[in-house]
Amino acid sequence: MASTTPGITGTGKSMDILRFATAGSVDDGKSTLIGRLLFDSKSIFEDQLESVERTSADRGEEYTNLALLTDGLRAEREQGITIDVAYRYFATPRRKFIIADTPGHIQYTRNMVTGASTADLAIILVDARKGILEQSRRHAFLTTLLKVPHLVVAVNKMDLVDYDQQVYERIVDEFATFAARLHARDLTFIPLSALHGDNVVERSGNMPWYEGSSLLHHLEHVHIASDRNLIDVRFPVQYVIRPHKSTDPELHDYRGYAGQVAGGVLKPGDEVVHLPSGLTTTITHIDGPNGPVQEAYAPMSVTLRLADDIDISRGDMIARPGNRPEVAQDLEAMVCWMTPDRQLSPRMKLLVKHTTRTARAMVKDLHYRLDVNTLHRDESATGLGLNEIGRISLRVTQPLFVDDYGRNRLTGGFILIDEATHNTVAAGMITGAR
Amino acid sequence: MSRSATSLSPSQLDVLEAESIHIIREVAAEFERPVLLFSGGKDSIVMLHLAKKAFWPAPVPFPVMHVDTGHNFPEVIEYRDRRVAETGVRLVVASVQASIDAGRVVEESGRRASRNRLQTTTLLDAIEQHRFDAAFGGARRDEEKARAKERVVSFRDEFGQWDPKNQRPELWNLYNTRIRQGEHVRVFPLSNWTELDIWDYIRRERLELPSIYFAHTRRVFERDGMLLDAQTGFANRGEDEPEFAASVRYRTVGDASCTGAVKSTAATLDEVIEEIAATRVTERGQTRADDRASEAAMEDRKKEGYF
Numbered sequence: 001m002a003s004t005t006p007g008i009t010g011t012g013k014s015m016d017i018l019r020f021a022t023a024g025s026v027d028d029g030k031s032t033l034i035g036r037l038l039f040d041s042k043s044i045f046e047d048q049l050e051s052v053e054r055t056s057a058d059r060g061e062e063y064t065n066l067a068l069l070t071d072g073l074r075a076e077r078e079q080g081i082t083i084d085v086a087y088r089y090f091a092t093p094r095r096k097f098i099i100a101d102t103p104g105h106i107q108y109t110r111n112m113v114t115g116a117s118t119a120d121l122a123i124i125l126v127d128a129r130k131g132i133l134e135q136s137r138r139h140a141f142l143t144t145l146l147k148v149p150h151l152v153v154a155v156n157k158m159d160l161v162d163y164d165q166q167v168y169e170r171i172v173d174e175f176a177t178f179a180a181r182l183h184a185r186d187l188t189f190i191p192l193s194a195l196h197g198d199n200v201v202e203r204s205g206n207m208p209w210y211e212g213s214s215l216l217h218h219l220e221h222v223h224i225a226s227d228r229n230l231i232d233v234r235f236p237v238q239y240v241i242r243p244h245k246s247t248d249p250e251l252h253d254y255r256g257y258a259g260q261v262a263g264g265v266l267k268p269g270d271e272v273v274h275l276p277s278g279l280t281t282t283i284t285h286i287d288g289p290n291g292p293v294q295e296a297y298a299p300m301s302v303t304l305r306l307a308d309d310i311d312i313s314r315g316d317m318i319a320r321p322g323n324r325p326e327v328a329q330d331l332e333a334m335v336c337w338m339t340p341d342r343q344l345s346p347r348m349k350l351l352v353k354h355t356t357r358t359a360r361a362m363v364k365d366l367h368y369r370l371d372v373n374t375l376h377r378d379e380s381a382t383g384l385g386l387n388e389i390g391r392i393s394l395r396v397t398q399p400l401f402v403d404d405y406g407r408n409r410l411t412g413g414f415i416l417i418d419e420a421t422h423n424t425v426a427a428g429m430i431t432g433a434r
Numbered sequence: 435m436s437r438s439a440t441s442l443s444p445s446q447l448d449v450l451e452a453e454s455i456h457i458i459r460e461v462a463a464e465f466e467r468p469v470l471l472f473s474g475g476k477d478s479i480v481m482l483h484l485a486k487k488a489f490w491p492a493p494v495p496f497p498v499m500h501v502d503t504g505h506n507f508p509e510v511i512e513y514r515d516r517r518v519a520e521t522g523v524r525l526v527v528a529s530v531q532a533s534i535d536a537g538r539v540v541e542e543s544g545r546r547a548s549r550n551r552l553q554t555t556t557l558l559d560a561i562e563q564h565r566f567d568a569a570f571g572g573a574r575r576d577e578e579k580a581r582a583k584e585r586v587v588s589f590r591d592e593f594g595q596w597d598p599k600n601q602r603p604e605l606w607n608l609y610n611t612r613i614r615q616g617e618h619v620r621v622f623p624l625s626n627w628t629e630l631d632i633w634d635y636i637r638r639e640r641l642e643l644p645s646i647y648f649a650h651t652r653r654v655f656e657r658d659g660m661l662l663d664a665q666t667g668f669a670n671r672g673e674d675e676p677e678f679a680a681s682v683r684y685r686t687v688g689d690a691s692c693t694g695a696v697k698s699t700a701a702t703l704d705e706v707i708e709e710i711a712a713t714r715v716t717e718r719g720q721t722r723a724d725d726r727a728s729e730a731a732m733e734d735r736k737k738e739g740y741f
Contacts, residue, residue: 017446047719084583084601089576089628096446098626110603117605225443239459243492251491258488260456260607265442289451289487297442299607301455301488314463338603353608356463413606422612424602 015093018219021100021115021148023139024125029156033125033194034088034101035068037216040201043090085115094220106138109372109387110338113427116146117413120224123152123215128161128191132174134373140175141372144182145334145389145429147409149227151179152188154215158207159193165209181375186222190215228298229408233264233272234325235318236355236401236411241303256287256303257312262355262410263403264320266296266304274310275317275327275401281308298410315357317401325401325411328433330364331394334405335384339418339425343383344392350425354400354414361416364393394428405429447635451484454623456607457586458488458570461621462495464611465568468621469526469561471741472498474514474644475687477572477624480632483641484623485570486521497524499569501557501741503549504531505668505690513644528560545670548692554740558594561618568611570621571741576628578718580733586625592616594739620741629717633707646684648706649698653677660694660721685710686721694721 024030038044052068088099100115102108116122122143126136136153143151153175161167168191179187190199191210198204201216213221238259243251266272270283285305286296296302304318312318319325337344344363352361369381369390384390405412416426444452461468470485472478485494500514518525530549533539538559539552561569568587575582585601587609602610613619624632636643654661655675662669664677668690671677682695683706700706713720718732732740 015446016443017449045716045719046714047716084598086579086582087575087626088582089626091628091630096628096631114603114605118607230442238456239463239489241489241492254491258459260452287490289455295442299449299452299456300444301452301459303490351612353610356460410606413608415603415605415608415610417610417612422610422614424604424610427603427605 015091015095016224017096017098018121018222018224019098019100019119020121020123020219021102021112021119021143022123022125023102023112023115023143024123028125028127029194030101030125033123033154033156033192033200034099036194036197036200037099038088038090040197041090041092041216085111092216092220097219106135106372107387109138109142109389110336110427112139112142113146113336113338116143116148117409117427119146119148120227121150121152121219121222122148123154125154125156126171126175128155128157128167128171131171132178136175137178138372140179140182140184141375144179144184147406147429149224150186150188150222151184152190152215152218154194155189155191156194158191158198159196163191163198163204163206165207168210188212188218188222190218229263230265230297231263232323232325232403232408233266233270233318233320234262234401234403234408234411235259235266235272235304236262236357237312237314237316237318238356239314240312254305255309256305257318258301258303259356260301261296261298263298263408264323266302267294271321272306272318273321273324274312275319275324276399277310279308279310280321281306281310283307315355317355319401325403326433327399328402329396329399330434331396331400331402331428331430332432333392333394333414333428333430334370334389335392335416335426335428336389337384337386337426339421339423340386341418341421341423341425343385344390344426345383349419351417351419352394352396352400352414352428353417354402355411357398357400358417359400360397360419362395364395367391367393391431392428400433402430402433404431404433406431447631447638450627450631451487451635453607453626454481454484455488457609457621457623458485460609461568461570461587461611462489465619467564467566468496468568468570469564469566470494470496470498470523470570471557471572472500472514472518472525473572473687474500474510474517475572476632476636476643476647477574479517479641479643480627480635481570481572481623482517482521482523483639494521494523497526499526499528499560499564499566501528501553501560502530503553503689503691504529505549505666507644507646507663507666507684507687507690509646510644510687513642526560526564528556530556532556533559545672547670548689550689550692551735551740553689554594554735554738557741558739561594562616566618567613568619568621570623572624573622573741574627574629574632575622575625577716578732580730580736584622584625584736586622587611588620588622589613590618590620590739594618596620596736596739598733598737630707630711633703633710637703637707643703644687646687649681649683649701651679652682652695654680654682654695661697662692662694663690666690684721685717696720
């Protein structure tokens with residue numbers, strides 16, 4: 001259960017972080033659900049609540065509209081819509097939570113893809129009266145495309161179907177059948193009413209037939225530690241640290257390779273390989289933010305010192321001799337196109353940013369455009385417009401050190417940048433390389 | 435990574451620290467002329483501490499800049515100068531008074547006059563003058579609802595403006611750092627930290643803070659339910675606003691003319707954290723007169739180029 005203090009525990013005790021994305025529209029009660037989680041976990045402050053109560057009353061609304069807590073921009077409040085990804089924070093004594101609150105309509109697919117890219121878990125909202133809609137399938141598909149490890153289907157507005165178990169079971173059956181096709185990994189269903197708080201923080205007396213956890217209980221207990229890749233050592237070099245001007249003779253020779261671990265566990269004494277050179281050496285020291293550490297793993301930011309003097313620069317990769325990423329200039333990838341400015345089309349030239357390396361790239365081929373509602377592959381497509389998803393071949397001017405996105409989200413994901421406008425125009429998930 | 439390194443699961447402060455360091459290094463690697471905005475407030479203190487860690491044992495490879503309204507708490511300026519000297523970074527001071535003297539901005543008049551909004555012009559002029567292409571700010575997404583929509587690396591056009599409806603998508607830990615000459619980005623390494631994360635981290639790292647964060651006796655007066663400083667003379671106190679002495683501390687540190695103090699006897703870090711953990715009001719709602727102008731006060735200022 002939540003602490004009695006807003007936002008945080010303040011105990012200084014160690015807890016972990018769960019990042020989750022919520023997908024749904026205002027009609028599904030998504031903002032109400034988030035408002036309810038914040039409110040019932042006492043993460044809402046009095047001045048925030050007063051402001052929302054005042055606005056609700058001014059609008060003549062029957063209940064305090066908790067959706068107003070999350071819609072931050074003027075246009076959103078005026079139009080009653082969510083435009084962008086908003087990040088919200090709350091904590092219980094068990095966990096700190098970061099919510100990526102994304103709008104659910106098809107024209108905001110790119111926002112959902114963005115929110116899902118860093119999420120440990122996604123909540124898909126389904127209106128119990130309406131059942132599985134086209135957009136529920138789309139949300140489930142995008143969640144699995146982005147390899148969000150845990151999926152919660154929140155069957156909302158149970159109060160409006162008299163808390164009827166059969167309504168709930170029908171939705172569960174239909175969704176589970178669909179999700180099986182998507183290879184969804186960890187799927188949990190929870191019947192709830194965000195408006196009244198049933199099964200949000202506390203288990204509801206209105207649905208005695210439901211034997212699972214409340215939503216908050218599930219969020220607090222879902223096991224995420226093993227979602228990280230602790231097997232394949234991947235260390236993209238971000239920055240070379242050389243304090244050579246120092247008068248301290250010990251520091252004069254210091255040469256460290258700074259970066260954030262993207263996979264595996266690194267230890268002093270480990271033999272490692274540098275890419276692209278292919279030279280092997282040994283880790284002598286790992287400097288963490290608070291001094292030397294004996295092991296480093298994702299998502300730690302550390303600095304490696306190596307036994308041999310190898311020419312290493314930003315954009316290079318450190319891995320294990322017997323477990324290397326693909327060194328590839330030809331990539332197969334699923335991409336989500338994110339700009340209205342122009343369409344993705346074959347022969348288009350773009351910048352690719354992958355780990356710490358940026359290179360020029362050309363779209364060699366568009367294999368198909370995927371209908372995100374039906375999963376139909378349109379192989380006759382000649383381009384991808386805003387919010388469309390397709391499979392492409394990409395030729396890069398210099399080698400990238402990549403893994404399949406399904407194996408490692410950090411070494412398998414990339415963004416495409418338009419060289420003319422400098423906008424981020426696509427998110428890519430690598431499915432193959434050579 | 436001391437505490438929990440053996441279980442391969444870092445604590446929330448370790449994860450936040452690692453993320454911030456990654457952001458700071460990424461910006462240092464990809465921009466020509468970054469600058470770190472340093473006010474002497476708790477968030478910028480944490481940010482400077484993280485920048486030191488990011489490049490250790492090398493020095494921080496960019497200067498810090500203070501946008502100085504001239505309405506400062508002397509304790510904070512003393513702290514700023516000491517911290518900058520200890521860290522060995524170069525300090526750039528961008529002065530609102532100089533902007534007023536040069537006719538770039540006009541001083542507000544009346545009882546509620548504040549230099550808060552004038553800072554935007556001073557900040558943008560300084561960014562242009564020094565050709566900074568990336569400015570680190572200590573803003574957090576939990577502070578305010580317009581901030582909740584801001585990117586970590588947030589694009590500003592050649593007028594320094596933020597367009598909230600046209601932001602670059604930000605995926606995984608990949609940040610788009612491409613800009614043209616004359617444009618810049620604001621970078622928020624503390625985006626995912628909450629107020630209490632900051633305080634927990636200050637305690638864990640044993641960071642020193644300016645003394646006004648702790649309870650002290652101060653002459654104040656009351657306006658709109660907030661206690662404003664009567665000691666520095668920067669807030670225009672009306673004759674119907676009697677001054678009195680109270681035991682207070684500051685929860686945020688900003689311009690002395692519009693930053694409210696809270697009644698408190700919390701004299702140590704533990705006591706302050708205990709009070710903040712139990713408070714029922716947001717830090718900006720409790721202590722910032724500038725945010726009370728309208729529901730969208732922060733959004734409007736941010737669009738113009740505010741912090």
